Amino acid sequence: MFSGAQISLYPMTGDFVAVIMSALKALDPYRDRLRIETDDISTLLVGPPELLFPALRDVFTAAARTGVHSVLSAAISRGCPGEPDDAICQSQHLAGPMLPLAERQESALAAVSSAPETDVFSVAQFSLYVMGQDRHMDEIYGCIDFLKASGTFEASKHFATKLSGDTGALFATLEQAFCRFGPPEGHVTIDLTVSANSPSAR
Structure with missing residues (x-):
């Protein structure tokens, strides 16, 4: 299994270099457990989802706490057939057989309810793609039902779902959507944009 994310951080300030x-x-506490590579476009994080999403949460929260309008754009993937297996990506989330949908939804809700609080409010829109199986829409609809009960659901949009709330709960919701829906060994991707401190009226 291979899992990881390509992320780009955009602080809307003249001092963007310092914020980034x-x-x-x-990310420093994760460097011994994730492979992290930064270039002039993005930062790659490779590793298991149970480390990947907290790392994304922490880097975004650090930017948002500056008070400037901050946006994180991420392409997140697991099980891509074009990527070689990597031992660093071994995950308890993706071990074992695929459980019934109702059990996975229940486990996902429990994980979100126990997420750490950051005291940073953020909003996100994301799209989940479950690849390479005949009944992929059953998984996506099952994920949507979970999202609506998660406490972070705000609205359905064209091509995406909008979430909002404490950044800890928001990234926990994203982690559960990524791991609980679609076969454990399957190819699943998320297209994600997260924003905090936006000047736009809610």
């Missing part, structure tokens, strides 16, 4: 460089320091 400071936020990236939030």
Whole structure:
């Protein structure tokens, strides 16, 4: 299994370099457990989802706590057939057989309810893609039902679902959507945009 994310952080300030460089320091506690590579476009994080999503949460929260309008764009993938297996990506989330949908929804809701609080409010829109199986829409509709009960659901949009709430609960919701829906060994991707401190009226 291979799982990872390509992320780009956009602070809307003239001092964007300082905000980005400071936020990236939030990844330091993960560097011995994730493969992290930064270039002039994005940062790649490779590793299991149970580390990947907390790392994304922490880097985004660090930027958002500056008070400037901050946006994180991410392409997140697991099980891509074009990527080689990597031992660093071994995950308890994706071990074992695929449980019935209702059990997976229940486990996902429990995980979100126990998510750590950051005291940082954010909004997100994302799209979940379950690849390569005949009944992929059953998984997507099952995920949508979970999202509507998660406490972070805000609205359905064209091509995406909008979430909002404490950043801890929001990234826990995304982690559960990524891991609980679609076969454990299957190819699943998320297209994600997260925003905090936007000047737009809600």
